Amino acid sequence: MYICRVNLTYYCFKVKTVTKNVLKNSLKRIFLYRACLYRLKMMGVEKVFSYTLAEEAGVTPDQVRKDFSEFNIRGNKRGGYVLSDLLEKMEALFYRNKEHNIILMGMGNLGLALSKYSRFVQRNMNVVAAFDIDPYKQKARYDIPVYGMDRLKEIIHRFKVKVAIIAVPEISAQQVCDELVRNGIKGIINFAPVLLKVPEDVVINNINLCDELESVIYYVHNQIRNEGLKNIELLYGDMK
Amino acid sequence: MYICRVNLTYYCFKVKTVTKNVLKNSLKRIFLYRACLYRLKMMGVEKVFSYTLAEEAGVTPDQVRKDFSEFNIRGNKRGGYVLSDLLEKMEALFYRNKEHNIILMGMGNLGLALSKYSRFVQRNMNVVAAFDIDPYKQKARYDIPVYGMDRLKEIIHRFKVKVAIIAVPEISAQQVCDELVRNGIKGIINFAPVLLKVPEDVVINNINLCDELESVIYYVHNQIRNEGLKNIELLYGDMK
DNA sequence: TTTTAGATGTGAATATTATCACATAAATGG
DNA sequence: CCATTTATGTGATAATATTCACATCTAAAA
Incomplete structure (x- = not known):
């Protein structure tokens, strides 16, 4: 004590x-x-x-x-x-009492959906801005402002952002991630289906939608139930 | 052997x-x-x-x-x-060689994004149809057909669907889930922020976006790193 | 007020999971 | 072709997580 x-x-x-x-x-x-x-x-x-x-x-x-x-x-x-x-x-x-400013990288299908996800706000997590390389998206009107990468540093500093959501295509995810880390982001939720490399002091939470779906399919196909039996038998087949 | x-x-x-x-x-x-x-x-x-x-x-x-x-x-x-x-x-x-037909419940922001998620198709997981109670959405043109709940049974049977994605509002999630289970669905990915009750033989995979974000915030705030030190000290504060 | 019943909080015991260590097999080099 | 090197595969062992069991405390009953 x-x-x-x-x-x-x-x-x-x-x-x-x-x-x-x-x-x-x-x-x-x-x-x-x-x-x-x-x-x-x-x-x-x-x-x-x-x-x-x-x-x-x-x-x-x-x-x-x-x-x-x-x-x-x-x-x-x-x-x-x-x-x-x-x-x-x-x-x-969960520091609910405090407000948390978050930025969203990528305004594709998923990014757009996340930008409209009102539950974040209900829980004091504010998506203050989104970033996308598409100039059209930067001009269009969304619920939140959409900027180009050139304004990343400024926004992160102004809103004291520590956490970011990555919803960009697989191909550019690592690059975006590096840029975030360089600008002081310490926590990332990553929806791109790649394993991002980050320094030790940065927390990554990967959400891979395909993997989640596939694991359900695996359980269904192998009839592995959530409850009930504790041990299961696996068959490994080989043609002879 | x-x-x-x-x-x-x-x-x-x-x-x-x-x-x-x-x-x-x-x-x-x-x-x-x-x-x-x-x-x-x-x-x-x-x-x-x-x-x-x-x-x-x-x-x-x-x-x-x-x-x-x-x-x-x-x-x-x-x-x-x-x-x-x-x-x-x-x-x-993961039975990648076989094709898997999947249905999508709810065509809100998230549902729409998921319906466009091309990676599912790349991995032999076909979202064959979506369901939404909004008649407007049933008429509008999307990448996949959108039906009312009245056609659920028919579609599940025709496409031999075993797995469904729930992307409906929290309030109707359990109801939709029950309907799915009644029609033979054995695996569910649930994006609604509720714990769904299902029979033992149905597999549920809950993805709660807020929880995922909050857990990252928790780690960042408490400076819990992914790598490095194995033991951490927690402080529990009380005003005296 | 005292007793009793019933739920918490946590060290000890058990069960589970990850690591170690080595027997085993294959590729390489002499 | 045999010796040697090196990585696999898996029981044995160590580490970790969960469950048990009970001392402790408090609300309710007598």
Whole structure:
């Protein structure tokens, strides 16, 4: 437990050392829990227990409590968790209270769709500008301004942008990525179907739509279910 | 090792029992390896070793070999792997040789973008039709035909569709999902930010764009890097 | 107010996953 | 053609993640 003072106010900190993977896995489930909690909230639920949430999320109650423990999210002994409290703590985890400015690279089909995705705004994530090399797109009217790459540096600095979305064609993705990194971007969501090379201090989250679809096809074809049996038999065929 | 005969040809099968999670994790990495291999192929590489691929994918050589072993993908002792062979085997894994008909639910911003996503076609995944309740969209001209829900059953049967993409608003996602399941759909990619409830034999792959973005923001803000240090310190602040 | 029941939070135990290490096989060179 | 080198493939081992179990605390009941 550490105590420090900022502007006449004392803050009390707890320091916890965890391995990065523990955090990653827990974090993924925190997203899951949050989705469940919003659903339960809609249904009028005000208080949840670890087993309520576990049931909804398809995990064990222990896992829920352990995950909460990981992020220092605490409930009431015997009293479970107050749903609104839980959600508040989770939103705080994701810096929801602060505003985040994001830029969008590429105004093709996907970029256009993302630029209109209103949910980002609902969650304090503002797509402040898009960039595209097509001069026509720079002139056309969209929900957000579209610039050429020449104004990238200026916009990133003005809006203190740290995170970018890459929705450009595969062929130019790495080049765009390098340019972003050069201008101080620290986090990237990449929709281009390539693995981008970035320095160690830049976080990349790849979303490959084809891969996602193919993995579903694989599961369907091999009849691998989400629930039920734990072990499966694989057949490897070879013509003789 | 099992041997069976089909149409005068003998097939030799190897049966392997694995836990579902091992398969899931390995499969995810197989996608990763495949992406790396395509990059290496573009660079003119023809032969790879487990350590070449490991380096590219950011895993250990042992992991690569173990994963290959899981899916019975075999190389040449001392000779590494012939790149084109590897890719062929991987594509076969994903039933790339067969055609897959897919339907798209919802022709909003995201649905429209997905309907134009040409890469699906390149990988033998055909979006044969879209569905939207908006009569205007049913009349308008798109790259693929857009129908009302009344024709869902007919199309699914005609094209033997097993996999669907849900890109409808959150509010109607569960309803659409139920309708799909009722008509025999066994795999779903869901872009609506809700957790869909499905029977055990239906596979769901949720892609939540906000969550993905938020997780990047979380990593950036907490300076959690992808590489480097294995342990991190978390600070949990409370005002005193 | 005291007791009781019931849920949390977390160290300990178990299960799972990744790494190690080496037997094995193939290409190369003498 | 044999020795040697080198990369694969996979059991054995180490590391990691999940589940168990229980001490702890609190809300409700008596």
